[in-house]
Amino acid sequence: MLIENFNRTIEIWIKALEGYDYAQLTARPSPNSWSIGQVYMHLLDDTSYYVEQIQICVTNNDKASEQPTPAGNIMLLNNDFPDEILEGAPSNAYIPQPESRDRLTADMLNLKMAMNNAATLISESPFHGKTPHPGLGYFSALDWLQFADMHLRHHLRQKKRIDAFLEGIKPIT
Numbered sequence: 001m002l003i004e005n006f007n008r009t010i011e012i013w014i015k016a017l018e019g020y021d022y023a024q025l026t027a028r029p030s031p032n033s034w035s036i037g038q039v040y041m042h043l044l045d046d047t048s049y050y051v052e053q054i055q056i057c058v059t060n061n062d063k064a065s066e067q068p069t070p071a072g073n074i075m076l077l078n079n080d081f082p083d084e085i086l087e088g089a090p091s092n093a094y095i096p097q098p099e100s101r102d103r104l105t106a107d108m109l110n111l112k113m114a115m116n117n118a119a120t121l122i123s124e125s126p127f128h129g130k131t132p133h134p135g136l137g138y139f140s141a142l143d144w145l146q147f148a149d150m151h152l153r154h155h156l157r158q159k160k161r162i163d164a165f166l167e168g169i170k171p172i173t
Contacts (some may be wrong), residue, residue, distance in 0.1 A: 006115055010115075027169060035097060040098060040104050041096055041097070056129065058141050060156075063130040068137035119145060
């Protein structure tokens with residue numbers, strides 16, 4: 001079920017790419033906010049990290065008794081991020097613009113395949129290791145998979161705000 005949820009959500013992101021040209025992908029609503037292309041770059045980077053964490057968790061039982069923080073546990077139980085704009089890591093200020101729409105599409109499709117391969121590893125692994133999330137305690141492989149979908153869905157809210165901005169700058173045809 002977790003991989004089906006992830007696949008449904010990432011398909012929203014992949015399909016949405018068809019509606020952007022390069023100028024729209026790189027247009028920033030304000031100097032301190034991301035373009036939609038930068039959101040995609042962030043999602044690619046973070047979700048690739050989650051795949052790496054899954055690959056570690058399925059190879060050992062290290063930290064198996066560790067738990068998420070209370071906030072992390074609430075998020076996992078709710079299967080959602082809080083409905084608020086969250087302050088990201090300082091490194092988020094350096095998210096690059098994408099190379100092209102075609103490259104984003106290819107990278108998103110590759111990411112989907114990597115996560116599906118990771119889900120197969122989860123189903124076949126006898127191990128139950130956990131790795132630390134930078135702010136939410138320890139996650140198992142299944143937690144990382146669930147969190148990946150949650151993170152993609154969380155950024156759909158940001159996408160909606162950026163899309164509203166882009167509607168205002170679309171050329172009249």
